[in-house]
Amino acid sequence: MNIQGQTPRRWTATITLLLVTLVWGATFSLTKGALVHIGVFAYLTARFFTAALVLTVGALLVPSVRRSFTKQTWIAGTFLGTLLFGGFGFQTLGLKTTTPATAGFLTGLSVVIVPLLAYPILKSIPHPRSWIGAVVALVGLGLLTGVDIVSLHVGDLYVLLCSIFLALQIIYTERYTVELNALAVTTVQIAVVTVWCAASLFLPTARFHRPLIPDAFAVHAFSYPIVWIAVIVCALPGTAFAYFAQTFFQKSTSSTETAIIFSMEPVFAAIIGWLSFHNTLSLSGYIGCLLIFVSMWIADPSIRFRRRRPRVPQRDI
Template identity: 65%
Template structure:
């Protein structure tokens, strides 16, 4: 593969991952509305179950993918799915005692953890511009969320663990994506994630304190808005998003992926401002600009205009 083709592939990868991040940011308000009626793990189980079905159909439709479900793929996918579940689980537990702003900031710290973990896992040291971009992204996240890092409690520690799990998922996705079929790997990953969420939901049903919160009412369960939220989060925000991550991390680094993913709260804030007239403070605007800037510092090839090929 020549240099121009490599540059084009990286551009396509980064723009697609940026679109994935936009989709995730756009689901914030949908998810928030659905969680007013059903429990977190009921929502996650339904979301990931539908995504798994979609991925299985896709895998069975493409002939060569059927033979890609090897023992190695099942092991790698199970590991990635368990890492994702760890991220979702620790974030959910942490949100019980911390603020959404602090949770958003701490989750976003995986942008710094990824280059730290990439060296021992991938045996490749991040470039100086990657570190610079990651640190600028952290400053931007702090300004955007308006967190007070002096007030750390138990919930914050749990969300920080969430960030570690998500960072590991990004790093190991790069490691496995180079060797395995992306669709087969993603299918196993999301299927295992679904199993973990289903098990957690089942265990919750035995709890006297949380069992009654699985579904607030039958009317809520059959609500159109709830199922629209579940379907949007299941198909574009899970099935497509994680397949795209797995596929395109063959062409871009885990550090650059993490920096692009740090745009999620920026998109969420922008959509909230446009759609719901949410107020964004001056520091929040500066934070958004810094996160945008960090993305271009980490990888100057990320441009809206497609690079010309001669």
Template identity: 40%
Template sequence: MKKTVIADISLLFVAFVWGVTFVIVQNAIQFIPPHLFNGIRFLIATLCLITFLRRDNRIFTKRLIVSGVFLGFFLFLGYAFQTVGLLYTTSSKAGFITGLSVMAVPLLAMVILKERPRPIIFLSCLLGTTGLYLLTLGDMSNMNIGDLFVLLCAVAFALQIIFTDLFSKHFQALPLTIIQLFTVSILSFASSWLFEEIEAINYLIILNPNILFAFMITSIFATAAAFYIQTTYQRYTSATKVALIFTMEPVFAAITAYLFNEERLVFSGVIGCLFIFIAMIITELPIRRKEI
């Protein structure tokens, strides 16, 4: 099996995990402030990945550390804005707005990476965005401050995808991911100390089975495994294609919200999911024709 195919499947799995955790995170931050939640989540993920690290300090070069911190900064902004936004908006709407990064990535790729995406990519991005809109068509009439936070999150995630594409080709995936996630943890704890009333928090709530479950799923699967997979396999594809694959995240988020939070998935949402799926498929067609 080609590396590009393995990369696409792996990144689609990442989108699935992230989509499923939308509801889990939204439920957890009703009990734990969002920045503190992210700090604990990313610290656990960092410690998990460190256990797989070889005892060779030479891999942590100055360039790798700077690159990891750079990626971590944008990732922190994305998760900070998204998690706070989920306090005020719905899972499905947050999924749609986050997915708007699919339109930003090809434009940023032209400016930052000097890439010229194939014309079919822009058609795919348009289809994907249309699908994202249809997915939450009945949920977009009442915009609020949470939606603005999630929009800023979309921009931050787009930049994280762009720079992951740049750095993943030059550094080992595991140490780069560790530095990135540790940066997010430190910045999240700092934000919690600055902006959240942590003195009033009942820390025994962390021992609640539902909260422990949320930390286990988000830390191990949606953070440690997910970002290691992204950093490992994004080098075998393009930043724009990664963004298109990640448009499946809100599809999985909407399905999960429907199953567990009883957020209704109307007919337009089903059509939106179909549009997103088609957008992903047509990005492959020109390549396959050329190979034939």
């Protein structure tokens, strides 16, 4: 049988979004190391501010992009930025009282929330294969993270809200990318996240009950190389490039497929952890990784199988 594949643009979108997910998975350990020395929202503020600065310079250098900062762009970017911050914010709150494994699994619930919300928002019914792929990816996430869904904690509600916000961000990105300039929308989106993160420095939840000044003005934290290295790496490829790529390439793929691709993040994190830190996975973890890989193929309706017709031998006359 022959595999009839994707169009070149669709393949480019899939590969690029996979690259984005690889970057996120690769920076997980780097971010974890940086947060030993700096508060969460201080780190996020520095990360998103750096990314917003780079995106702004890039946008202003291109005349066509400068003209794309219309009222609709500002509205869309502000809305997407608020949704994205909601995902980061609620995940941060949830991590205070839940385990990383549970947080990873519940965040991954966005893979099934996206097709549920796609119809009422986008007025489009996801392909049946997208539903199957989403469920397979969710099962894979459960096996990979080893989550115990029986004993859930209060913080899990926050992480569940995180997955809803991230799902909405993916869906509305698909909605807005049809008509608006991707770089302009991404620039506004990341700038809005920066503002929200900076404002959160002054909230009690952001300080984790410590004095305000060390978190709000964490200049001393940058004396640790891992902090500024993490900020630069996560800001440039992990934020500026990542969210521009998502905004640009969701024109060529669906929100459900994007969510399934993004569910590869813990897989890449596990692989890199094994290669770099010799972390080991259980058998269920390996099976979970395999299921998430398979789910991407299942969810893509453009990949289909066609049976070859048997060749009938011709008789000589």
